[in-house]
Amino acid sequence: MRSGKRPSRRAWARWEDRCRYIDGVCGSTPAEASLYxxxxxxxxxxVVWWVGWYNTERPHSALDHLPPEEFEARHYRSPATTNAA
Known part of the structure; x- marks a missing residue:
């Protein structure tokens, strides 16, 4: 509309169709909302399961291929561990 001309009916219809589509996506029905x-x-x-697995159960190469929980348990059981406070 820079030239001051009105858009054709076809262009206007496409624009209205796009608006209806956007409105349909944004204003979803309750069934769609519950699915979402x-x-x-x-x-x-x-994601919560994966983070738990990643932080506690997976073998870690820097920990001699032990899961972090097992490495920590071995660390605290080892006689070399001192409780200097």
């Missing part, structure tokens, strides 16, 4: 919430909570559970 279900999907999001499943993803959150998967």
């Amino acid at each position: 919430i279900t999907w999001r909570s499943a993803v959150e559970r998967a």
Whole structure:
């Protein structure tokens, strides 16, 4: 509309279709919203599980291929550990 001309009916219809599409995506139905919430909570559970596994159970190359929890337990059980405070 820089030249001052009105857009054609076809261009106007495409613009209206895009607006309806965007409105449909942003204003989702309750069923779509519940599906999104279900999907999001499943993803959150998967991430929490993975972080727990990564931080506690996975073998770590810097820890002589032991899981961090096992390495820590061995460290505190070893006689070389002193409790100097």
